Amino acid sequence: MRMSHLFGQTLREAPADAEFKSHQLLVRAGFIRQLGAGIFSYLPLARRSLTKIENIMREEMDAIGGQEMTMPVVHPADIWKETGRWYEVGSEMGRFKDAGGRDMVLAMTHEEVVTDLVRNIIHSYRQLPALIYHIQTKWRDEPRSRGGLIRVREFTMKDSYSLDADWEGLDKQYWAHYQAYFNIFRRCGLDVIAVESDVGMMGGKLAHEFMYLSPIGEDTLVLCDACGYTANRQVAVFRKQAEDADEAPKPLEKVETPGVTTIQALAQFLNIPESKTAKAVFMVATITEGQEDVEKFIFAVVRGDMDLNETKLSNAVKAKALRPAHEEEIRAIGASPGYGSPIGVRREGVIVVVDDLIPASPNLAAGANEDGYHYINTNYGRDYTADIVTDIVAAADGYPCSECGAALRTERGVEVGNIFKLGTRYSAAMNATFLDKDGKQKPVIMGSYGIGSGRLLACVAEEYNDEYGLCWPITVAPYQVHIVALRGGFDAAEQVYADLQAAGVEALYDDRTAPSPGEKFNDAEPHRRSFAHHRGRSFAQAGRRGIEAPHRKGAGLDSA
RNA sequence: CGGGGCGUAGCGCAGGCCGGUAGCGCGCUUGGUUUGGGGCCAAGAGGUCGCCGGUUCGAAUCCGGCCGCCCCGACCA
Numbered sequence: 071m072r073m074s075h076l077f078g079q080t081l082r083e084a085p086a087d088a089e090f091k092s093h094q095l096l097v098r099a100g101f102i103r104q105l106g107a108g109i110f111s112y113l114p115l116a117r118r119s120l121t122k123i124e125n126i127m128r129e130e131m132d133a134i135g136g137q138e139m140t141m142p143v144v145h146p147a148d149i150w151k152e153t154g155r156w157y158e159v160g161s162e163m164g165r166f167k168d169a170g171g172r173d174m175v176l177a178m179t180h181e182e183v184v185t186d187l188v189r190n191i192i193h194s195y196r197q198l199p200a201l202i203y204h205i206q207t208k209w210r211d212e213p214r215s216r217g218g219l220i221r222v223r224e225f226t227m228k229d230s231y232s233l234d235a236d237w238e239g240l241d242k243q244y245w246a247h248y249q250a251y252f253n254i255f256r257r258c259g260l261d262v263i264a265v266e267s268d269v270g271m272m273g274g275k276l277a278h279e280f281m282y283l284s285p286i287g288e289d290t291l292v293l294c295d296a297c298g299y300t301a302n303r304q305v306a307v308f309r310k311q312a313e314d315a316d317e318a319p320k321p322l323e324k325v326e327t328p329g330v331t332t333i334q335a336l337a338q339f340l341n342i343p344e345s346k347t348a349k350a351v352f353m354v355a356t357i358t359e360g361q362e363d364v365e366k367f368i369f370a371v372v373r374g375d376m377d378l379n380e381t382k383l384s385n386a387v388k389a390k391a392l393r394p395a396h397e398e399e400i401r402a403i404g405a406s407p408g409y410g411s412p413i414g415v416r417r418e419g420v421i422v423v424v425d426d427l428i429p430a431s432p433n434l435a436a437g438a439n440e441d442g443y444h445y446i447n448t449n450y451g452r453d454y455t456a457d458i459v460t461d462i463v464a465a466a467d468g469y470p471c472s473e474c475g476a477a478l479r480t481e482r483g484v485e486v487g488n489i490f491k492l493g494t495r496y497s498a499a500m501n502a503t504f505l506d507k508d509g510k511q512k513p514v515i516m517g518s519y520g521i522g523s524g525r526l527l528a529c530v531a532e533e534y535n536d537e538y539g540l541c542w543p544i545t546v547a548p549y550q551v552h553i554v555a556l557r558g559g560f561d562a563a564e565q566v567y568a569d570l571q572a573a574g575v576e577a578l579y580d581d582r583t584a585p586s587p588g589e590k591f592n593d594a595e596p597h598r599r600s601f602a603h604h605r606g607r608s609f610a611q612a613g614r615r616g617i618e619a620p621h622r623k624g625a626g627l628d629s630a
Numbered sequence: 631c632g633g634g635g636c637g638u639a640g641c642g643c644a645g646g647c648c649g650g651u652a653g654c655g656c657g658c659u660u661g662g663u664u665u666g667g668g669g670c671c672a673a674g675a676g677g678u679c680g681c682c683g684g685u686u687c688g689a690a691u692c693c694g695g696c697c698g699c700c701c702c703g704a705c706c707a
Contacts, residue, residue, distance in 0.1 A: 082656060083642050087700045162706060213705055557665055588667035
């Protein structure tokens with residue numbers, strides 16, 4: 071490609087609103103332009119890199135038996151109504167009506183379409199297992215897109231779907247993806263770790279996320295260096311140790327605690343550790359009952375020194391949405407903000423969820439549902455009971471690992487891929503069944519697996535840059551070679567460019583006559599091919615010594 | 631959705647309080663000069679000052695509404 075005709079422009083300054091390195095550099099280097107919030111155009115350079123990433127994904131998918139296809143971006147809402155997601159997913163789903171007034175959906179993922187195909191095509195166990203995939207545009211109306219290509223609303227994703235007759239088959243395809251994903255990220259030059267994750271709106275059984283560790287990540291990961299346990303904080307578990315578990319229950323007592331509305335203040339006031347207190351957290355959950363959404367007040371109790379994990383709580387009550395309760399709602403059930411207590415609150419329309427550490431923890435201080443008063447020596451079972459007792463606490467730095475007891479550590483990460491064991495959630499809902507060997511109709515067992523190509527590109531950019539600009543791994547670089555022609559060397563550069571093209575090497579040739587050498591070099595930097603070959607006067611004079619091949623971080627090809 | 635900020639040339643910004651000719655740097659065009667890290671000189675092109683309404687003789691500037699974008703939080707995977 072001749073740079074004189076390359077569509078795109080390098081910028082000296084990044085747009086003021088670009089926060090992350092990857093965003094700044096991708097814009098400055100002429101890879102992307104923003105059209106609207108979370109909506110980008112991908113210029114020729116970016117397209118080339120994306121194509122390379124997508125071809126790597128194709129190769130790895132094909133290697134585990136995948137067949138590429140293409141499914142539509144616009145779906146009739148009917149199939150989403152069949153699985154219930156039309157009702158379950160909120161404003162994140164793009165919806166509109168077609169000219170005939172029919173409800174339509176912009177694809178946010180493709181389980182429904184796959185399942186519709188499956189019920190029309192798969193009839194017999196003889197057609198299974200199968201693996202299909204496509205690379206297609208998705209729309210997710212994130213309430214808050216940000217960070218350039220890291221978090222966008224319109225994006226392209228490689229998503230694959232496994233179809234099996236039995237659970238062993240699903241397991242096999244799941245772990246095949248697990249390995250294939252590591253291969254894909256490694257070939258793109260990106261180090262990732264796999265963590266156990268929440269199944270979220272996919273509603274499956276087992277899920278892993280592939281995380282690029284970076285401070286810009288929006289997910290918190292919980293890691294154990296001793297045994298290798300890794301999980302998204304949303305689902306991370308840890309070993310719970312009760313404090314004074316064998317202490318005998320003491321009599322319940324109401325004490326005056328004026329102005330003491332926080333756990334910290336309470337512990338200080340009573341001169342006890344925070345671990346000897348119980349914390350009440352008030353939430354309101356939207357729960358689907360039949361076709362209807364109802365709001366339920368959630369009264370959650372965790373030990374005072376720990377934090378509520380909203381994902382765990384949300385899963386425990388099967389909530390579609392969860393938000394903090396307003397003060398009026400709290401008062402309405404007979405509780406008092408700052409002095410909340412599970413003892414003596416209204417129970418109708420209220421779900422009391424208690425962390426499983428609480429029943430093992432005797433004599434905790436808690437609120438008295440009366441401004442200015444707390445109870446001491448509350449004991450679960452004797453003083454109050456819950457509708458649900460389960461783990462609803464967030465793991466944190468230093469907590470003991472559930473596997474080995476060593477101290478856990480947290481890190482930030484960006485989710486670049488995920489794999490889900492869906493099971494029969496979609497096939498059962500949409501009646502996608504096959505006739506098995508034993509002559510029985512059974513729902514197809516499914517898995518779904520995604521990697522966002524733009525986000526992956528952004529993460530690679532985030533990882534591979536230096537003070538001059540981007541320095542792509544050769545597998546992702548838009549061009550393998552960058553030739554800069556300087557005065558006195560144009561003829562030689564033309565020749566090299568022709569030779570490289572003839573040899574099938576992807577070359578970007580800066581044939582522009584106007585810019586000064588400094589400009590051309592600087593223009594080459596943010597583009598950052600892995601090599602820059604310069605042809606100039608010195609080349610004409612000194613022959614091969616005029617060739618320079620700077621080898622920087624990210625370059626992955628031996629010098630020719 | 632809550633809080634905050636910003637919309638003036640392709641990019642980065644000034645002007646706004648105190649209403650009266652639309653400005654700077656970079657980029658772009660033309661000519662000259664220069665040529666190994668964004669050099670220099672000269673001449674140009676390019677703007678419904680986000681949109682709608684109001685106040686006023688007169689609005690980029692003051693007032694109201696709306697839209698868009700960014701950040702923090704909530705949310706989501």
